[in-house]
Amino acid sequence: MSKLSQKLLLLKLKTKDPEAYGHFYDLYVTKIYRFIFFKVSSHEEAEDLTAETFLKIWEYLFENKKVDNLNAFTYQVARNIVIDFYRKKAQQQLIKDPEEVLEKIVDPTPPIDKRLELTADWEEMESCLRQLKDEYREVIILKYIDQLSISEIAKVLNKSNGNVRVLAHRALNTLRELANKKEIKQDE
Amino acid sequence: MNNKDLAKKLKQCQTGQPAAQWVARNREILLSQVRAQQGSRLDLFSKDGASFTWEAAKMFFPGKIVYRVSAVLALIFVLILGSSVTTAWADRSLPGDILYSVKITTEKVQISLTPDKEAKTKLKVEFAGKRIQEAKQISQKNDQSVEQKAANIKNSLENYKGSIKEVDSDLSDMAQQKDDPKKTVEVASMVTNQVDGFSQTLKDSQEDLKSVVGQQDVFKEAVDVSDQVADKAVNIIVEKHQSGEVVLPTPEIQNIVNQKIDSVKDNVNSINQKIGEMSVPEKSDVKAGDTKAVTDNNNLNQVETKTAEVQKGLAEAEKLLQQGDPIASLEKVQEVKQINKEVEAVVDGAATKTGDAAAQNTATGASAQQPVINTNTNTNQNSVNINTNSAVINVNQSK
Numbered sequence: 001m002s003k004l005s006q007k008l009l010l011l012k013l014k015t016k017d018p019e020a021y022g023h024f025y026d027l028y029v030t031k032i033y034r035f036i037f038f039k040v041s042s043h044e045e046a047e048d049l050t051a052e053t054f055l056k057i058w059e060y061l062f063e064n065k066k067v068d069n070l071n072a073f074t075y076q077v078a079r080n081i082v083i084d085f086y087r088k089k090a091q092q093q094l095i096k097d098p099e100e101v102l103e104k105i106v107d108p109t110p111p112i113d114k115r116l117e118l119t120a121d122w123e124e125m126e127s128c129l130r131q132l133k134d135e136y137r138e139v140i141i142l143k144y145i146d147q148l149s150i151s152e153i154a155k156v157l158n159k160s161n162g163n164v165r166v167l168a169h170r171a172l173n174t175l176r177e178l179a180n181k182k183e184i185k186q187d188e
Numbered sequence: 189m190n191n192k193d194l195a196k197k198l199k200q201c202q203t204g205q206p207a208a209q210w211v212a213r214n215r216e217i218l219l220s221q222v223r224a225q226q227g228s229r230l231d232l233f234s235k236d237g238a239s240f241t242w243e244a245a246k247m248f249f250p251g252k253i254v255y256r257v258s259a260v261l262a263l264i265f266v267l268i269l270g271s272s273v274t275t276a277w278a279d280r281s282l283p284g285d286i287l288y289s290v291k292i293t294t295e296k297v298q299i300s301l302t303p304d305k306e307a308k309t310k311l312k313v314e315f316a317g318k319r320i321q322e323a324k325q326i327s328q329k330n331d332q333s334v335e336q337k338a339a340n341i342k343n344s345l346e347n348y349k350g351s352i353k354e355v356d357s358d359l360s361d362m363a364q365q366k367d368d369p370k371k372t373v374e375v376a377s378m379v380t381n382q383v384d385g386f387s388q389t390l391k392d393s394q395e396d397l398k399s400v401v402g403q404q405d406v407f408k409e410a411v412d413v414s415d416q417v418a419d420k421a422v423n424i425i426v427e428k429h430q431s432g433e434v435v436l437p438t439p440e441i442q443n444i445v446n447q448k449i450d451s452v453k454d455n456v457n458s459i460n461q462k463i464g465e466m467s468v469p470e471k472s473d474v475k476a477g478d479t480k481a482v483t484d485n486n487n488l489n490q491v492e493t494k495t496a497e498v499q500k501g502l503a504e505a506e507k508l509l510q511q512g513d514p515i516a517s518l519e520k521v522q523e524v525k526q527i528n529k530e531v532e533a534v535v536d537g538a539a540t541k542t543g544d545a546a547a548q549n550t551a552t553g554a555s556a557q558q559p560v561i562n563t564n565t566n567t568n569q570n571s572v573n574i575n576t577n578s579a580v581i582n583v584n585q586s587k
Contacts, residue, residue, distance in 0.1 A: 008300040018222050023303035025218060029211055034204035047206065051214050058222055126203040144198035176194050183189070 010070045013061050024070075025054060031146045032078045038129060038137055039082045049085055053078045071148055072155035079138075079156060128178040136171035143168050282322050283340040284332065292347075306375045309358040312351050313382050319348035320386055320393075327396050341397055345410045348386075352410075355379060356417045363424045369433035373425050380421035380444075384451070387414035419522065422448060426514045438512075445514045448521050449505050455528055456498060462535050491534050494527050501527065 009027075012020035032053055037046040056077050060067070067073045129137055135157075142148045142156060143164075154164045189197075281288045295315045302308045323344040326337050359379065362372045390411050397407060422444055428434040429441055501524035508517040 005300055008297065012301055018219055019303065020301075021222050022215065022219055025215055026303075029214075030205060033206040034201070037204040037206075043207070047210055047214070050206070051218065054214075054218050055221065058218070122201075122203045125197070125201075129203075140198065144195050145201040147199070172191050172194060176189060176191055179189055179194065 006070045010067060013070075014064070014067075016062060021058060024057075028074055029054070032074060034145070035075060035078055035138075035141055036082055038141060039134065040085070045085075049078070049081050053081050056081065069152060069155060072152040075142065075146075075148070075152075075156040124182050125179070128175055128182060131178055132171065132174060135167065136174055139164065139167045139171045140175060144172070282326055282329075283343045284326075284336060305358065305362070306371050309355055309362075309375055310378060312355050312358070313379055316348050316351035316355065317382065317386060319344045319351065320389055323348070323397060324389075324393050327393070327399075342406055345406050349410055349413050352383065352386075352413050352417050355383070356413075356420060359417065359420050359424060363427070366433070369428050373428050373434045373436070376421040376424040376428075380418045380425070383414050383418040383421070384447075387411050387418065390414065415525070419448070419518075423515075423518060426518060430515055441514050442509055445505075445509050445517050445521070448518065449502060449509070452498075452502060452521060452525055452528060455525075455532070456495075456502075459528070459532055459535055491531050494531050498524050498528050498531065 009020065009024060013024060029050065033046055033050045036049045036053070037043070040046050040049065053074075057074060060077070129140065132140065138157065139153060142153045143150075148156070150161050150164050150168075153159075153168075154161045157164065159167070279291060281291050295311075295318075299308055299311050299315075302311060323341045326332070326340045326344065329337065332340070359376065362375060365372070390407060394407050425434075425436070425444060426441060429436045501520055505517045505520040505524065508514075508520060
């Protein structure tokens with residue numbers, strides 16, 4: 001979506017137009033779902049947290065709070081909701097460091113309608129993505145899958161542009177090594 | 189795998205997709221909550237509304253106040269008055285008028301705020317039509333210099349081409365999607381009808397506009413791009429029908445393709461008319477030593493051959509349509525159109541050189557050389573020979 005389209009959509013959302021909100025949902029639901037999916041352990045959790053994200057965004061706009069960049073804002077809300085989720089989970093399950101849990105993601109099975117669509121190639125890619133540490137996985141999804149700009153990613157992750165560039169470079173290298181190792185193993 | 193390949197692959201990510209059922213169900217739930225919470229919509233004339241519109245203007249135009257004001261006006265028109273109503277005064281403005289930028293901004297905002305892809309395409313076609321009307325209106329204005337009018341007409345036609353190219357791109361996207369073929373065919377029908385009309389308007393207005401602008405390229409390009417898009421729309425309709433995605437009655441498909449065949453026939457007739465409007469004296473000789481005339485005569489022979497090809501091609505297209513192969517028929521029509529363009533280029537070239545020669549002769553005081561068509565009758569050949577140098581056209585008719 002171009003910057004102009006983003007701005008226009010944001011403007012329309014600020015007038016509290018349900019149709020515009022529906023359009024916003026259509027544009028972002030898959031991206032936000034995927035972003036959250038790689039942080040949680042099941043599709044059910046991803047669904048709940050995605051729904052919560054969209055509701056939170058609506059409430060934020062409804063209260064006329066300031067939003068500068070729709071892309072960055074949307075992902076920020078999603079990210080914060082996942083962090084809150086793990087904090088609550090940690091409190092409930094007495095896990096010491098909720099951030100640790102983010103590192104230990106169990107491969108969830110995809111919904112049945114998507115299972116058959118995934119090629120073996122993409123199942124491996126998903127498996128490699130899950131082996132990355134959360135910071136790397138986040139930046140890979142934001143930059144290479146969802147095509148956010150460096151400055152937008154910096155806003156989402158609360159880092160500088162320079163940090164994000166270095167992070168993206170390291171993340172891609174790590175993913176590439178994992179992917180190549182998998183290829184070698186299969187060839188053997 | 190290197191980083192570049194990996195980045196490319198990630199861009200096409202297929203993993204981590206939500207279930208379609210959940211997406212739809214969740215959308216309904218969210219929208220019902222949103223509607224329940226909505227309350228009254230923002231009143232743009234309230235204090236909150238005023239600050240909203242000013243913030244909106246700053247978002248898009250952090251610069252000069254005059255642009256901010258026009259952006260605010262455009263946004264108010266669209267948000268309050270809706271897509272079907274724009275103020276009369278902005279809507280009537282033409283290139284060169286103060287409010288023209290408001291008009292264009294309003295149109296762009298309308299398109300951007302339209303969520304439905306098909307509705308966006310319809311708007312783009314509607315606005316493209318407005319550009320052609322603008323060009324015609326400018327040509328009739330008396331309060332602008334010729335140079336100003338020429339620049340404004342060219343501006344309108346360039347904008348028209350831009351809009352039509354966007355429609356072309358939309359059609360390509362729609363053709364690839366399998367979601368709603370009926371809607372795609374609906375939009376394609378609308379596009380072909382409207383854009384054919386635009387092409388015809390351009391052809392009909394060409395003389396008026398040419399007299400101001402003085403060059404044909406911008407019109408030819410506008411007509412060519414219109415024809416291209418209208419043809420693409422027809423191809424989409426026929427392909428969707430042939431693939432079974434949409435079922436249309438056979439007479440309707442035949443009618444659509446026949447319209448294309450007829451438009452080529454009309455073009456052939458208008459070329460023949462152009463030739464016929466050039467005066468028709470007796471045969472003139474092409475002397476062997478006159479290399480220019482010989483070259484021209486060779487060109488003319490080519491035109492003769494191509495004209496015959498066009499006629500043959502049209503007959504084949506009609507036959508293929510009768511045999512129930514509309515796609516092959518359309519392909520034949522495309523081939524024939526291309527050949528016809530080449531013929532038209534030579535004939536137009538002859539007409540232009542005649543005009544240039546006449547103008548030169550008038551300037552030097554010499555008598556104007558009339559374009560000449562020599563008619564010979566022989567028993568064997570059909571030929572159209574056009575001498576582009578002296579605009580001598582030899583037509584040999586068989587009996």
